[in-house]
Amino acid sequence: MSSPTTVLQPTGAGIGPPQIDRPSPVIRAVGAAAIVGTAVTVWLGLWVTPPDEFMGEQVRLLYMHPPVAWISFLAFGVAACSSALYLWPRTRSRRFDRLAGASAEVGVVFTGLTLASGSIWGRATWGQWWTWDPLLTTTALLFVLYLGYLALRRVPGEFDACARRSAIAALVAFVDVPIVYFSVTWWRSLHQAPSVLNPTTGKTYVHGSMLWTMLLGFVSLTLAYVWLLGHRYRLARFQEIEDSEGLEVALAERRAEAVIA
Amino acid sequence: MSGYVAAGYVVILAALAVYAISLVVRERGARARLRGSSTATAPPAITAPAPVPAQVPAPEPPTALSSIDLPNPATTTP
Amino acid sequence: MLRDAALVAGKDLRIELRSKVALNQVVPFAAAVLILFGLALGPDRKILAPASAGLFWVATLLSAILAVQRSYAIESADAARDGLRLSGLDPAGIFLGKAAAITAELLVLETGLAVGVVLLYGAHLAGGLVLLATCVVATIGLAAVGTLYGVVASGLRSRETLLPLLFLPIVAPVLLAATKAWKAALAGTPTHALGWLDLLVVFAVLYLAIGTVAYGSLLEDG
Numbered sequence: 039m040s041s042p043t044t045v046l047q048p049t050g051a052g053i054g055p056p057q058i059d060r061p062s063p064v065i066r067a068v069g070a071a072a073i074v075g076t077a078v079t080v081w082l083g084l085w086v087t088p089p090d091e092f093m094g095e096q097v098r099l100l101y102m103h104p105p106v107a108w109i110s111f112l113a114f115g116v117a118a119c120s121s122a123l124y125l126w127p128r129t130r131s132r133r134f135d136r137l138a139g140a141s142a143e144v145g146v147v148f149t150g151l152t153l154a155s156g157s158i159w160g161r162a163t164w165g166q167w168w169t170w171d172p173l174l175t176t177t178a179l180l181f182v183l184y185l186g187y188l189a190l191r192r193v194p195g196e197f198d199a200c201a202r203r204s205a206i207a208a209l210v211a212f213v214d215v216p217i218v219y220f221s222v223t224w225w226r227s228l229h230q231a232p233s234v235l236n237p238t239t240g241k242t243y244v245h246g247s248m249l250w251t252m253l254l255g256f257v258s259l260t261l262a263y264v265w266l267l268g269h270r271y272r273l274a275r276f277q278e279i280e281d282s283e284g285l286e287v288a289l290a291e292r293r294a295e296a297v298i299a
Numbered sequence: 300m301s302g303y304v305a306a307g308y309v310v311i312l313a314a315l316a317v318y319a320i321s322l323v324v325r326e327r328g329a330r331a332r333l334r335g336s337s338t339a340t341a342p343p344a345i346t347a348p349a350p351v352p353a354q355v356p357a358p359e360p361p362t363a364l365s366s367i368d369l370p371n372p373a374t375t376t377p
Numbered sequence: 378m379l380r381d382a383a384l385v386a387g388k389d390l391r392i393e394l395r396s397k398v399a400l401n402q403v404v405p406f407a408a409a410v411l412i413l414f415g416l417a418l419g420p421d422r423k424i425l426a427p428a429s430a431g432l433f434w435v436a437t438l439l440s441a442i443l444a445v446q447r448s449y450a451i452e453s454a455d456a457a458r459d460g461l462r463l464s465g466l467d468p469a470g471i472f473l474g475k476a477a478a479i480t481a482e483l484l485v486l487e488t489g490l491a492v493g494v495v496l497l498y499g500a501h502l503a504g505g506l507v508l509l510a511t512c513v514v515a516t517i518g519l520a521a522v523g524t525l526y527g528v529v530a531s532g533l534r535s536r537e538t539l540l541p542l543l544f545l546p547i548v549a550p551v552l553l554a555a556t557k558a559w560k561a562a563l564a565g566t567p568t569h570a571l572g573w574l575d576l577l578v579v580f581a582v583l584y585l586a587i588g589t590v591a592y593g594s595l596l597e598d599g
Contacts, residue, residue: 080308095301102311147318154314155307162303183546190543193533199598203529206591207543210525213583214547221550221576225557262315269322276329283333 061272069265075258082251090248096162097248101255103155107177108256109263110152111215113145114184116267118212121205135201136278138208139191140270142184144263149181172223179218183211378470385466385474390481392451399482403443407486410436411493422499429500430559433490434552438519440486441548442541444479445523449531458531461596468593472524476588479520487512504562507570511562514574515555518581522547525588528595551580 083101090097117138124134156174161167168174191204393399414432418424425432452458461471491508494500502508526543530536554577558570 076312080312084304084308095304098301098304099307102308106311147314151311151314154310158303158307158310162307179546179549182542186539186542186546189535189539190529193535193539195533195598202594203598206595207526207529210522210547210584210587213587214550217550217576217580217583221553224572224576225553262319266315266319266322269319269326273322273326273329276326276333279333280329 061269065265065268068261068268072258072261072265075254075261079251079255079258082247082254087247087251093163096159099155099159099162100248101251102259103152103159104252105256105259106148106155107152107173109259110145110148110177110180112260113141113148113263113267114180114208114212114215117141117145117187117208121208124201124205125209132197132201132278135205136271136274137267138205139188140267140274142187142191142208144266144270146181146184146188147266148263149177149184152177153181170226172219172226175222175226176215176219179222180215183214187211378467378473381466381470382473382477385461385471386477386481387474389448389451389475389478393478393482398447399444399486403440403447403482404486404489406443407436407440407490408493410439411490411497415497425498426500429494429498430563431552431556432498433487433494433559434515434555436490437483437487437516438545438548438552440490441479441483441516441519441523442544444482444486445520445527445544446537446540448475448479448524449527449536453531458596468596469589471596472528472588472592473585475527476517476520476524476585479523480516483516483520484512487516500563502563503565504567504570507562507567507574508559510574511555511558511570511577514577514581515551515558518551518577518584519548521581521584521588525584525591525595528592532598551577554580 079101083098087098087101089095120134120138120141123129124131124138153174156171156177157167160169160171160174187204187207190207191200193200411432414436415425418428418432452461491502495502523544526540526547530540530543533539554573558573558577561567561569561573
């Protein structure tokens with residue numbers, strides 16, 4: 039398994055040139071399912087399901103906002119697990135570093151969407167763009183935390199050093215999330231803040247077609263996350279190949295110069 | 300105020316679509332560049348870049364991701 | 378490990394005593410921050426005094442960034458970082474030592490900040506024991522995270538901008554909890570601060586543990 043020639047193979051487990059292939063059928067199927075599912079969710083959410091007795095039309099955001107929020111947490115969880123797997127010597131592999139970076143980037147996208155949709159929902163319901171709602175505030179901190187993580191990843195350096203420090207940063211950030219959540223929730227509970235999805239004021243009973251639509255929303259957007267993750271991962275792999283090949287091209291050119299001289 | 304609801308849906312869907320498209324475009328670009336250059340250089344299995352350190356991790360064991368990395372020589376054109 | 382920690386802490390503090398950079402630069406920076414807050418929020422003490430706890434801790438957080446950067450700047454001169462790596466000292470001990478030195482410096486700073494807050498904002502300090510305990514525990518947490526991220530950033534070219542970006546979001550709960558604990562103490566209800574103190578203790582213990590474990594591998598890179 040571990041032979042001297044592994045040093046020469048930056049990607050892939052086997053012999054031969056790196057695989058620059060088309061997306062696999064699995065990924066394509068996931069993408070198709072995501073599009074169909076999301077389209078059905080939107081149709082159901084905007085037209086078929088009834089407005090809520092208490093919240094009125096705003097409840098329709100229930101089909102998109104919680105799924106998007108859940109996925110951002112999922113994405114960062116995947117990044118954290120992947121980072122842990124990278125740090126653990128037995129499972130150390132470039133794949134996990136790539137996965138962590140890809141998942142974090144997609145996670146940041148979804149976190150931004152959580153903030154945007156949460157803010158719009160708050161504006162629609164409470165008239166304010168930002169109410170320091172505990173979940174949204176935690177999400178805002180999460181957003182900045184992982185933007186920092188992505189910035190750290192972009193700093194150039196030797197691969198293993200970069201990967202290790204990024205992995206540690208991902209874990210440090212993820213470990214902070216529950217602390218942030220508890221502290222912010224406690225902070226807000228002292229002031230009885232209006233909360234978009236506060237279960238104690240939960241006058242919104244999600245039932246019937248609304249429940250199914252919400253579940254469909256969760257499933258479809260999770261599939262969309264998987265598709266985006268897969269493609270971001272592929273992009274990372276191609277960029278790695280490109281970087282290492284670019285170096286070889288440059289080396290070959292320099293050697294060619296030496297020969298001519 | 301269903302204007303806000305529409306805004307929320309539009310923002311989410313549009314952002315996801317833009318991100319998805321940007322990913323696909325960048326990926327296709329990288330693939331095209333790699334296909335172009337791989338004919339010009341020796342396969343990396345033989346010539347290693349000098350700075351590759353000894354700390355490069357051992358070859359990856361097969362993981363669940365192998366479905367994404369599936370080599371498809373039959374479908375890789377041209 | 379603890380002996381190595383004491384060694385490193387002693388070294389850092391002795392360098393500080395001789396060069397007095399923290400005294401000459403970080404303390405005035407903190408004072409400037411307090412003054413700028415005063416300018417921003419207006420001369421009306423009715424606004425400033427209730428906000429003193431929060432402003433105190435924000436000033437502390439910002440000064441902590443400088444303290445961490447200074448702590449690692451002394452390592453970058455004369456390849457001291459390589460010396461540290463090769464010295465055979467236990468990396469966990471190095472981590473604890475540097476964190477301890479930063480904690481000591483910050484605690485001295487906070488004493489000055491407390492005086493500043495009383496003078497400039499008209500805060501009335503009460504519940505001294507809680508104030509002190511909060512300062513100690515929160516500062517340990519700040520120093521732990523700072524030392525951890527400091528070693529990550531110190532080897533990199535973009536360190537000046539990267540460290541604040543990495544550091545501040547992580548320590549947001551410390552800001553929150555410490556401010557609340559101080560507010561409880563200042564308002565004369567120090568028992569309300571106990572929950573927040575617990576949070577600060579958890580935070581400090583957690584990040585001391587992470588730092589102790591992770592420091593070795595981070596020190597090697599860069």
